[in-house]
Amino acid sequence: MPATKIVVNIPGEEPYAVRVGAGVLGGLGEALRALPAVAAAPRLLVITDENVAPLYLDAAKASLSAAGFRAADIVVPAGEGSKSLAVIGEVWEAMAALGLTRDCAVVALGGGVVGDLAGFAASTYMRGIAVVQAPTTLLAMVDSSVGGKTGVNLEAGKNLVGTFKQPAHVCACTSTLATLPEREWRCGCAEVAKAAVIDSDDFFFWLLGSADALAARDEAVTAEAIARSVVFKARVVAEDKEESRGVRECLNYGHTLGHAVEALAGYGTFSHGAAVAEGMRFAARLGRELVGTPDDLVATQDELLDALGLPPLEWAAPAADMLAAMKRDKKARAGVVRFVLPADVGRWELVDVADDVILAALRDWEAAKA
Structure with a gap:
């Protein structure tokens, strides 16, 4: 099944593409070489978590290396606890220790927690460097990787500290969904349902008729659900x-x-x-x-x-x-x-x-x- 490309046009921002499809992670490096905001970056930093790193970090870095990028990585603990001031402080210090400069870029490889954390790190380090989102969960593909919200949690509540930082590119590789636990799959389905109710009769009744197939992870239905959700959110x-x-x-x-x-x-x-x-x-x-x-x-x-x-x-x-x-x-x-x-x-x-x-x-x- 060929990849789908959706262009997000936001007033006052550079347009960016969301590529949805099986295997697009393998083309990540090539895609970034075509982006003016990232192509000349002397170094890329991949931020991921302990669950995703063993599965997809090597593939992501191999793609970046094949395109001629120097890529380092930071692996944070998995889970909502990483969206904290303590962890973001450690990430900032690591970025400085790596010698990242304002012409470098961050690649967020993971689910919503990694996307929010990495996006916040990129938007604040040296007052802002480019960020690329490479979501690996259904929830992140249909929602959090698009739109530019970043943030961390405080004890008082979720996402109380954050910024708006649009990504330079979104690489939604549906092949990564094969390893997604059922709980997290259903989590993403909820955001698809939310989008469908708010969007239109067309989306809602398509999803109602496709719900069993989406719950069963049908590849074609999943790709269409992601694309419809991204178009709505964009x-x-x-x-x-x-x-x-x-x-x-x-x-x-x-x-x-x-x-x-x-x-x-x-x-x-x-x-x-x-x-x-x-x-x-x-x-x-x-x-x-x-x-x-x-x-x-x-x-x-x-x-x-x-x-x-x-x-x-x-x-x-x-x-x-x-x-x-x-x-x-x-x-x-x-x-x-x-x-x-x-x-x-x-x-x-x-x-x-x-x-x-x-x-x-x-x-x-x-x-x-x-």
């Missing part, structure tokens, strides 16, 4: 690069409750995708009251998430604790929690929701788990 980011116009906030659908679930259950207890799927179910039900979300959308979204292997969580926390966690999230404004609510497929509203309304909905959510 369009949103082009309209609102730095989340300043309210458009990009549609990408937070399911994340308001989802981030609270992750924080209170303990990061890693549930995958990010499982928490987002729970948040989508909650938001659709809240939307029935506030924006007239149709009952059939609530039911059909449930059907889609079930088919993708994302059933409702058998977990809940007290409503007051959930609300407090939501208020700590960076999406809150002046102490008011904001939800992306689906008025219908392809139509959404960003709504400031009063505390008493949220608490009532959370009590219903909590009671349903009993």
Whole structure:
């Protein structure tokens, strides 16, 4: 199956390509030689983690070496814990020790954690050097590798420190998905479902009809799901690069409750995708009251998430604790929690929701788990 190329055009930024296909990691070096921002880099630094390094680091560096690049690497611990000030400090020190200069570039090889960490390192080291994203998880391919958000976590919450840094190139090699654990596969499926609900009838009903095949990792369906998700996200980011116009906030659908679930259950207890799927179910039900979300959308979204292997969580926390966690999230404004609510497929509203309304909905959510 030939690779798919999607060009992301964002006002004020250099256009960049997202290449999706089996085996494109082998052509990474050649692709970077064609990029003005990277072609003359005296050194490239590959940042990856302990899970990905044994699988794909050698292949990535071999491709870079074959294209004439000098490539070093940094391997960080796997998991959300690496998105910390302590680890980013170690990465900065390592970059300096390697003698990286402003004309060098970083390659992020891994999932969302590595992509966020490496992107943040590149955007801040020497006030910014180029970054290339080489995602190896479904979640990173459909979401975090595109759009330029980078960041690290604080004890108070996820991604509270970060920058916007668009990549120079994205290499989404679907061959790397063969080693993805089932939990992480479903995590990516949740982000595909999120994009489909927010995007259009075409995407949503295509995914509804293809859900079993995507859950079973059908190669053609997976490639199309990635491409559709990238096209959707690229369009949103082009309209609102730095989340300043309210458009990009549609990408937070399911994340308001989802981030609270992750924080209170303990990061890693549930995958990010499982928490987002729970948040989508909650938001659709809240939307029935506030924006007239149709009952059939609530039911059909449930059907889609079930088919993708994302059933409702058998977990809940007290409503007051959930609300407090939501208020700590960076999406809150002046102490008011904001939800992306689906008025219908392809139509959404960003709504400031009063505390008493949220608490009532959370009590219903909590009671349903009993």
